Amino acid sequence: MKYLTAMYISLSESLGIYTRDQLHELLSNNQHSMPISRHRAAILQSRVFFFCAIFAVLVPTWSLIDRLFLPDSLWLELVLIRLLSATAFALLAWQARKEPDLKRARFMLAGMLSVTPLFYLVSNHWLQAYELSGTEQVIAELYALLPFVMIAGLTLFPLTLKELLAYATPMLAVVVLSSLPETKSDIPQAVSTIWLFSLILGVAMFASLNQLRYMLSQVNRASYDVLTGLLTRRAGIEMLDLQYRLATISENNLSILYLDLDHFKTVNDVYGHDAGDVVLKFAAQQLSATVRKGDSVIRWGGEEFIIILPTATPDEANDVIARVMKAGLGSRPDGTPVTASIGVAEVQADTVKDWKALIELADHRMYTAKTSGRARSVGIQETQLLWPASSAQCIARSTADAPATVSDNQPEPVAS
Template identity: 85%
Template sequence: MKYLTAMYISLSESLGIYTPDQLYELFTNKQHSMPISRHRATIMQSRVFFFCAIFAVLVPTWSLIDLLFLPGKLWGELLLIRILSGAAFILLAWQARKEASLLRARLLLAGMLSVTPLFYLVSDHWLQAYELSDTEQVVAELYALLPFVMVAGLTLFPLTLRELLAYAAPMLIVVVIAVIPQAKNDIPQAVSTIWLFTLILGVAMFASLNQLRYMLSQVNRASYDVLTGLLTRRAGIEMLDLQYRLTTMSESNLSILYLDLDHFKTVNDVYGHDAGDVVLKTAAQQLCATVRKGDSVIRWGGEEFIVILPTATPDEANDVITRLMKAGLGTRPDGTPVTASIGVAEVQADTTKDWKAMIELADHRMYTAKTGGRARSMGINDTQLLWPECSNAEAIQNPEEVLPATS
């Protein structure tokens, strides 16, 4: 038991696993963030394209070697399936050049991994039908290496454990079927072949999981702000671009909030940057606790934040702002409440051409709110909402839209 525990600890440390959540991330992709999934899909599709492009050339070209060493009739049969396999690889390579998505990447990898085992099964059936000389038998034995080559290729893909086992299981079945002993003397060779395949699979599993763990750590580091834990500007841009394209295709709503904390510079100047960091962290926590489950919060820069509200109409965006103003963004070191100037933009109501135009419009409205007295939001058609702490004397023209002050 101690040996197994020590082996588990050693394996975990080699993979950089220190928490149950990190272990779960290697087992399945259910907890992977969207930036991680998109990055993984891009890597998988690019490598599928690379492999398929090479195989599309090498598989038919190998027929020249078959022509030199194998019987003419057998060569013709193998040439046919080589051409079909090459065509399949060309089709997969073409599909791999399309926009990356995790579903497409998985299907393309499954297609690539299925072509070679099928080719191996058909070719092995034909090879068994011929009496081959020693030289011909050596060439024929090379076909048996195809499943091993494919399972070794899994080392280049950042796969979860569930994905890797799902891809490897059919290839293992193919190998078992191909080496089923016909006589008692064939049993040792069959066992050694299956053992070799399992050994290579174990190495591929370790390499693939190690690659995935490294990618998770790097993407998380680049995607999440160290101080607040929110999406970074770089990761937020990817999210904005994706959400805008999805909204355009479905002709649905999409709102964004552009927030700038009021008088934040004075906190740093008077109380120091450590106090400013506390204000930023508290404001970020409040934002995450207030927005809807499917919304995304981005630290856009300094004391500026952007909230992405998929499917949210202007009224629903105002509802989020209302909850945020009532919940608050924390307090400053002097005990006064933290407020923000907020600009709102919505894709349908504002008829923006792209997400950049939405950001510019929300930024402009945020600046209008700031110059209009701060502690308020500026939305579509100059709709404003005041922070509860804002006095009624600063109220906007539509007083019914002003939030009541909290006790």
């Protein structure tokens, strides 16, 4: 047991696994974020394209070698299956040039991995129908290496363990089926073939998982802000672009909240940047905890945040704002509450031409909220929600701003 534990620890460290979440990320993609899924889809499709483009050329070209050494009748049969395989590879290469999508990438990889075993099974059936010897037999035996080539190719794809097993199991079944011994003397050859395939499969699994672990660490580093743990602006732009295109294609709602913490500069100036970091971090935690499941919070820059609300109507966006105001964003070092000025924009109601225009509109309304007294949101048709009176008045007194008058302690709609 002690040796098994030591082996597990050694293997985990070699794969960069130090937490349970990191282990789950390698087992399945259920916990992968959208930036990771999009990046992985792009890698999978680009490598499927590379492999398929090469195979589309090499597979029919090999028929020249078959022509030199194999019987004419066998050569004609193999040419037919080679042309069909090359066509399949060419179609997959063409599909791989489309917009990266993880579901599409998986299907294309499955298609690529299925063409070669099918080619092998058919060609092996034809080859066994002929009595071959010498160079002919050597050429025929090269066909048996095709499943090994494909399983070794998995080392270039960042796959989870679940995906690896799903792709490798059919190929293992093909190898076992084709290696079944007909006589007792064939048993050692069958065992060695299956053992060699299993060994290459193990190496491919380790290499693929290691590649996935490295990709996860790099994408997480580039996609998530170190201080707040929110999406970075770069990752947020990818998210915005994707959600905007999905909303326009399906004609669904998509709301954007642009938040700017009120008087944050005074926190840095009076109490220092360390205190400002504490305020930012807690505000980010509050935003993440308050928004809906499926919403995305982005640190846009400094004390500015953007919240993407897929399928949210303007009224639903206001509901999210009301929850944010009620939950609060924490306190400043002097004990006064942190508030924010918020601008709202929505794809269908505002009929913008792209996501950049949507952000600009939300930014403009956020600026309107600031010039109107801060601690409020400004949405479509200048509809406003005010921060709870106790928070707004307290922060106003601490900054010598005129207080925003509200009738109670809950966010209240105000006509423009």
